[in-house]
Amino acid sequence: MHELSVVRGILGIIERERKARGFSRVRSVEVQCGHYSCITEESLRFCFEAAAVEPHLRGASLSLVRLPARFECPACEAEFDASKTEPERCPACGAPNPSPRIVSEILVRSLEVDR
Amino acid sequence: MKIRLMDRVLEANDAWARENRRFLAPRGAAMLNLIGSPGAGKTALLEKTIESLAGRLPVAVIEGDVATSRDAERIGRRGAPVVQINTGDGCHLGASAVHEALRELCATHAPRLVFVENVGNLICPAEFDLGEWGKIAVLSVAEGDDKVEKYPLLFSLSRALVITKLGMLPHTNFRMAEAERCFRRVNRNAPIIPLDSVTGDGFGPWIDFVERAAGTGRV
Numbered sequence: 001m002h003e004l005s006v007v008r009g010i011l012g013i014i015e016r017e018r019k020a021r022g023f024s025r026v027r028s029v030e031v032q033c034g035h036y037s038c039i040t041e042e043s044l045r046f047c048f049e050a051a052a053v054e055p056h057l058r059g060a061s062l063s064l065v066r067l068p069a070r071f072e073c074p075a076c077e078a079e080f081d082a083s084k085t086e087p088e089r090c091p092a093c094g095a096p097n098p099s100p101r102i103v104s105e106i107l108v109r110s111l112e113v114d115r
Numbered sequence: 116m117k118i119r120l121m122d123r124v125l126e127a128n129d130a131w132a133r134e135n136r137r138f139l140a141p142r143g144a145a146m147l148n149l150i151g152s153p154g155a156g157k158t159a160l161l162e163k164t165i166e167s168l169a170g171r172l173p174v175a176v177i178e179g180d181v182a183t184s185r186d187a188e189r190i191g192r193r194g195a196p197v198v199q200i201n202t203g204d205g206c207h208l209g210a211s212a213v214h215e216a217l218r219e220l221c222a223t224h225a226p227r228l229v230f231v232e233n234v235g236n237l238i239c240p241a242e243f244d245l246g247e248w249g250k251i252a253v254l255s256v257a258e259g260d261d262k263v264e265k266y267p268l269l270f271s272l273s274r275a276l277v278i279t280k281l282g283m284l285p286h287t288n289f290r291m292a293e294a295e296r297c298f299r300r301v302n303r304n305a306p307i308i309p310l311d312s313v314t315g316d317g318f319g320p321w322i323d324f325v326e327r328a329a330g331t332g333r334v
Contacts, residue, residue: 002206002239009124017118031124036268038238099300102271104242106124112117 003039006106007047010062013108018056023113026060030110034103035069065109071098128243131210135246138217139229145328146217146229148245150269151253152262153235156279158186159312160253161230165193167315167322168228172329175226177216179208179234186232196224207239210246228329237262241269248328249274256280256289263297271301275324281311 014026029048033039041064048062068081075095080087090098123129139146149157161176168174176197178186187199198216200208213231220226231247233240241250252273254262257280263270270276276298278291295307306324310317 002242005128005205005207005209005243006124009127012127013120013122013124017120021118023116032121036271038242038268097300099303100267100271102267102301104268106242108120108122108124110117110119115116 003043003047004051006039006044007051009106010048010108011051011057014057014111017111021113023056023115025056025114027112027114028061028063029108030063030065030112031106032065032067032109033106035067036100036102037066037104037106039064039106041066067103070101070103072101073098125243128210131214132244132246135210135214135217138214138221139246142221142225144221144225144227144229145248145331146231146246147274147325147328148231148233148240148247148250149253150233150237150240150250150273151235151255151279152237152258155235155253155255155258156312157232157235157253158189160277160279160310161190161232162193163312163315163318164230164321164325165190165195167318168325169194172228172326173224173226174228174230175220175224177208177213177220177229177231179212179232181205181234196220196226202234206234206236207243208233208245209243213245228325237266237269241266241272252276254278254294256284256287259288260290260294260297263294263301267301270298273302273305274328275305276302276307277321278307278309279312281309281316282314 044064045062068083071082071087072079073090073095076093078092080091087098089096151157165174174195176190176195178199181202184199187197190197198219200212200216250273252270308321310321
């Protein structure tokens with residue numbers, strides 16, 4: 001829902017890098033978010049296309065990589081990734097009810113640019 | 116050419132949040148960021164809280180809404196200094212708007228406790244640090260006990276879970292034990308405070324909590 005604010009942050013980072021490195025064109029932007037971050041790739045792309053109006057951003061693509069959900073076992077403190085369904089037991093010790101580790105952080109991973 | 120960055124996208128907001136902490140610290144004031152759905156009872160909670168703290172602790176309020184100053188008018192009638200922020204198209208409050216509101220409030224008042232009533236929303240406000248001492252999740256029994264599991268980010272980040280409209284409990288299928296079980300999966304330490312802002316039931320533990328926040332919340 002707040003993808004436009006996120007896009008403004010992304011554009012700020014691109015502008016800072018452009019001033020520092022002087023590239024002429026951005027080809028692609030790779031964004032990463034924690035599993036529980038409340039942003040979706042589709043609306044992030046929509047907002048990026050609407051807001052990225054400057055010539056050096058024209059045609060640039062954006063991709064979002066969502067990190068897998070991470071769980072922690074309350075008994076043995078083992079940490080593990082879970083892809084889709086919530087695990088009922090710790091894969092290490094078998095104790096029930098592992099807790100999700102809630103991470104939302106949104107990062108710009110990389111830019112693909114032309115000099 | 117590929118440039119590897121790993122830069123935080125919300126850094127501009129977080130810089131303002133740090134500025135807000137620097138602004139509040141020398142004033143000995145703590146900020147609490149109330150987050151809940153529209154209609155969860157955030158404004159009613161504040162009205163009763165202001166009444167309960169009258170003469171004990173100077174309180175100020177920052178109201179965030181998409182439109183209108185209805186909430187600010189309600190708070191103003193209770194005698195607390197209040198600034199309304201209208202976010203327009205925004206689904207959350209940002210730290211820079213809160214900074215302006217803090218400056219305005221502190222120009223004429225010396226609050227020890229600043230409540231931010233965020234835009235009614237369980238999703239977006241959770242991702243934006245405002246420089247608060249703590250986020251307070253506000254959930255009414257009418258919304259259902261499944262909301263904790265459905266919106267884990269907010270509940271995992273909260274310093275307290277306030278469950279409102281307790282008097283309505285017999286008329287809903289809200290299960291207190293289920294809400295607690297879901298909350299404890301994502302948040303091991305924050306207290307769960309059920310209360311009713313109309314009758315004042317359960318306000319003792321809440322008032323103790325906010326007074327402790329004002330005492331220890333100088334961040």
